[in-house]
Amino acid sequence: MPVVQVPTAYRGPTRGEAEILVSGSTVLACLEAVEEKYPGFLPQVIDADGAVQRFVKLFLNGEQLGDGALDAEVDEHDRVEVLAAIAGG
Amino acid sequence: MAGPEGDRLIRVDMTNQTVSEEPYPDEWKLLGGRALSAKILLAECDPTCDPLGPDNVLVMAPGVVSGTMAPTSGRISIGGKSPLTGGIKEANAGGNPGQDLMKLGIRVVVVTGKPSDPEKRYGLELTTDGMKVVAADDYKGMWNYACCEKLAENYSKTASFITIGPAGELQLTGASVACTDQQKERRPARHAARGGLGAVMGSKGLKYVAVDPGRARVRRPADMKGFSAKCKTYTKDYLAGPQMFKTGTSSVVPVANMLHTFPYKNRTEGQSPDADTLDGKNINASFEERGGEMHNCMTGCIVQCSNIVHDAEGNYKTSALEFETLTLLGANCAVASWEDVADLDRLCDEVGLDTIETGAAIAILMDAGEMEWGDAEAMKKLVREIAEGTELGVAVGNGAVSVGVRTGHKRVPVVRGQAVPAWDPRPLKATGISYAIGPMGADHTAGLIVNPGMPADQWAQASQEVQLVNAVCDSSGFCQFLQPTLDDIREYYGLLYGEEVSRQQIADQGWECLQDEWEFNRRAGFTEADDDIPACLREEGVGPDHSIVFDVPLDVIQQVKTRFELRDELFAAKASG
Numbered sequence: 001m002p003v004v005q006v007p008t009a010y011r012g013p014t015r016g017e018a019e020i021l022v023s024g025s026t027v028l029a030c031l032e033a034v035e036e037k038y039p040g041f042l043p044q045v046i047d048a049d050g051a052v053q054r055f056v057k058l059f060l061n062g063e064q065l066g067d068g069a070l071d072a073e074v075d076e077h078d079r080v081e082v083l084a085a086i087a088g089g
Numbered sequence: 090m091a092g093p094e095g096d097r098l099i100r101v102d103m104t105n106q107t108v109s110e111e112p113y114p115d116e117w118k119l120l121g122g123r124a125l126s127a128k129i130l131l132a133e134c135d136p137t138c139d140p141l142g143p144d145n146v147l148v149m150a151p152g153v154v155s156g157t158m159a160p161t162s163g164r165i166s167i168g169g170k171s172p173l174t175g176g177i178k179e180a181n182a183g184g185n186p187g188q189d190l191m192k193l194g195i196r197v198v199v200v201t202g203k204p205s206d207p208e209k210r211y212g213l214e215l216t217t218d219g220m221k222v223v224a225a226d227d228y229k230g231m232w233n234y235a236c237c238e239k240l241a242e243n244y245s246k247t248a249s250f251i252t253i254g255p256a257g258e259l260q261l262t263g264a265s266v267a268c269t270d271q272q273k274e275r276r277p278a279r280h281a282a283r284g285g286l287g288a289v290m291g292s293k294g295l296k297y298v299a300v301d302p303g304r305a306r307v308r309r310p311a312d313m314k315g316f317s318a319k320c321k322t323y324t325k326d327y328l329a330g331p332q333m334f335k336t337g338t339s340s341v342v343p344v345a346n347m348l349h350t351f352p353y354k355n356r357t358e359g360q361s362p363d364a365d366t367l368d369g370k371n372i373n374a375s376f377e378e379r380g381g382e383m384h385n386c387m388t389g390c391i392v393q394c395s396n397i398v399h400d401a402e403g404n405y406k407t408s409a410l411e412f413e414t415l416t417l418l419g420a421n422c423a424v425a426s427w428e429d430v431a432d433l434d435r436l437c438d439e440v441g442l443d444t445i446e447t448g449a450a451i452a453i454l455m456d457a458g459e460m461e462w463g464d465a466e467a468m469k470k471l472v473r474e475i476a477e478g479t480e481l482g483v484a485v486g487n488g489a490v491s492v493g494v495r496t497g498h499k500r501v502p503v504v505r506g507q508a509v510p511a512w513d514p515r516p517l518k519a520t521g522i523s524y525a526i527g528p529m530g531a532d533h534t535a536g537l538i539v540n541p542g543m544p545a546d547q548w549a550q551a552s553q554e555v556q557l558v559n560a561v562c563d564s565s566g567f568c569q570f571l572q573p574t575l576d577d578i579r580e581y582y583g584l585l586y587g588e589e590v591s592r593q594q595i596a597d598q599g600w601e602c603l604q605d606e607w608e609f610n611r612r613a614g615f616t617e618a619d620d621d622i623p624a625c626l627r628e629e630g631v632g633p634d635h636s637i638v639f640d641v642p643l644d645v646i647q648q649v650k651t652r653f654e655l656r657d658e659l660f661a662a663k664a665s666g
Contacts (some may be wrong), residue, residue, distance in 0.1 A: 012542040086333070
């Protein structure tokens, strides 16, 4: 099963879980699977229009995804990583 | 000694306005910045002294790798006994003075004493030609930008400056120490802001420090080839990565708001209705029409998280407008416009004030009913009043507790006298533990953990570990936003001095720094009873139904003072502030 890696800032809904095993054949399907398990996760990643939040970056097996990130195909052993911009200042 | 030779420790006696130098102790070669400041303060400063008296010691210490070719490595630590908290304080800043001091081989400047005439002002010159204290009465009362313009006229193009504004001269406990950035204008836009160290500098009559490395080159590591290769690989990897800070800390506003850590109206709410108008996206969007840009505050920075903000006419207004400032002077005071916050940021930089402390103080004034929520114009007038030293201005310039005392208002969110930063301890419990027990008081740069879902049994260890990593980072000269790991830092140190620096050594350095700082505070009179978050944040919640309070038991907070076993993960953990 693909694994979704959750950034520390977004682990409130996942109750601290950092890596979630899911079923899904695209990045979006994987993220939606996390939402099904842990309601409240998805709005942190995707905005009301269905686009990736601008302060989030998505990676597939370590490669940053650009346009069309949500539609990228995911295989059984793939890793979807969510990164969120967090800094002090 | 391997690595940089001829390093010096500079002593400045402000009672007699004399400067002397000593060889830098070899046993301190791996100590810089915060850890060095703590070591000197514990040895040479009476923790019970009057922080604004002659016995306080003001330390200016660049990091270990500052002045080398290492990327984003020019942070400088300013240290002393804090007049705000009464405990030890280290605040660090970017800009170029850290790099320039190290190019001169100056590892630390230790300022003691106090002039007999409090009306006199002095400058300290540190150049390739020598070192001396000079009269600076004609700089008296100058705001930071005008002061640095005048300094730029009077010193070489290669000089950088450390200055205080009127708040420091008035010895207000919210006063900052400004450092000039690397722009050709040399603007005093980078501040060692927290803890009132500007007041300590002011108490010593020191208006400015001019550091001129002339044509001095970057410091030469013992293993030049290895050090160069490390710098190249590190930079390449960083630039190939996500560069999450490329749009500046102001871009964090929507995330913080989502996580209930964007305080509104003196922290009575964790979210602001004005998050969209305060969002840093508006600042970045203004660049195209008005000019302004993201830039590096110090020479050799690859992070470039600092913004330069222009006004509607395209003229420079301020730099850098950060997340913390947008929160404390913006949302927390119910100010809705980022442009108003930009004005306030410039004013605070001019007067020489910590924007966090000032914003928190004004929010308490508003919460007490003495100023209208969101009245940005009244706030600007008030910050100008601070420079004039009016009764109200002095109260606000002395910070949150001072305003609490003046108004009798009970909701005063501080830890050990220092205002709580934007990152809120209620949703972020482990960060709250860092505030409660960290030697610096409420300081996000000492131990930020943005993980609202962290299980309770991990809080204490996570807080200790991030405090340790950040202590090492703040001693190295690297900026926390470069996010170096302990393994990175020890590798740089090893190549700099041509000797192996072990994991145990680097971790011990961080722990020893914390121990030194805790010991200073213990001798200053702090006890376990001081290691807590204020009642208002334990009793008043944020989030749904205001249900999220700071509810960490006191015994869990105290666990941080007992060292946890070293874990491999610690050495891959990134500095986080």
